[in-house]
Amino acid sequence: MEFRALVLLTLLGCLSVESALGQRGDMDIGELMAKVESMKYLEAKLNETEKLQSDLEALEARLNATIDELSEQRAEMDRLKKENKDMQMRLNATEEEIEKLKQSGGKADPQVAFSTSLANSGEVYKGPCTDKTLVFKQVFSNTGNGYDQNTGIFTAPVNGLYYFSFSTYGYNTHLMGAILMKNGIRQVSTYEDRSADGSDSSSNAVILQLADGDKVYMELWENARVFGNLNGHTTFSGFLLFPM
Template structure:
């Protein structure tokens, strides 16, 4: 609106000039005005482009700020997880140390029960046939508790699972072998009839659950005989696997 008024006043002013100059000044002014209008239009186009760029910059800045906020949040989460991992590592180390202490304490506190013996403690010995068929193993290799070398009977000191093993050696003149007895009840055995071969050897083993006070011993078969000497052919051993 202001530009149109200005243009009108300019034209009116020129109309009062000299006729020769009026025509020439009018053409020059019109050309100048056209140039200014084109400049203004170009400037407006550039302003529109600038406004578009500014909008893009604002949008980019917003996305950048959002990215920075997300990275900050993620860093805080990573720091939290690292702290949790450190805490878990410390608790794990403490737990492992406690387990090691418990293992050491259990190993020290657990009953240590084991024995191993053979029949002869000197020279040669034939045991059986006899009325008292209990075998008494007199040569002690080890005995940390439970076995009575005067009676040949093992008495369980504590409730638990016990492992027993034995071997027997005999000649063909009698039944060779022996029976593992628990509280007077047959459990396992070795056995061989009289035969043409000169000697027989056998072995057997078992894991028995015993209560404290239960008794285990070895017994001959009826009319049975076993042999031993310093070489330890006829043996009896046992130990506590673990308490129950």
């Protein structure tokens, strides 16, 4: 609008100057009409220019709005990319777990544990004897069925690390003690010679790495004797720590 006013004032000034400088008292009507038409033309051009300027400003506003929208869309795209990356990582982890389950036959880690005592009724004196294997008849638990109460032998159902503990009790008439055996080889033991206090007790424990099918059981020492009743003085227990 300021530009338009400036142009109109300039044209009016030119007309006034020409009128003042003219030698004739009156301006030629034709020439005046031509100048009026010229001013109308210029005013139309000014109106057109103003409209173009307004359109340009509107276009610039829309362009700025589009730029802002694109910036928001880019930020949203970056966020979605990050979420997609996180989801891909979780998916990969899930696929790895599924593959592990497939390789293990879809089974969870096995559960193996047993706990036994020598006597399931009355009183039992075991030893001295030729068959020195102790058969623990009172079975408190036998998860995984690794322990055989008919033979006294625990058979490992899977490769793994196992924990075993045992206790022995006896009277001073005989040597008291037993040996934990693995596939016929001595591992750890309890041992008490005859003493004057009337009875002896002892306990021990061990962690063993076993392969599927390895056998663990208890044997008496040579010329030894142990005693058991429902009070559970002589015991044998074990469980799987974790498979390997």
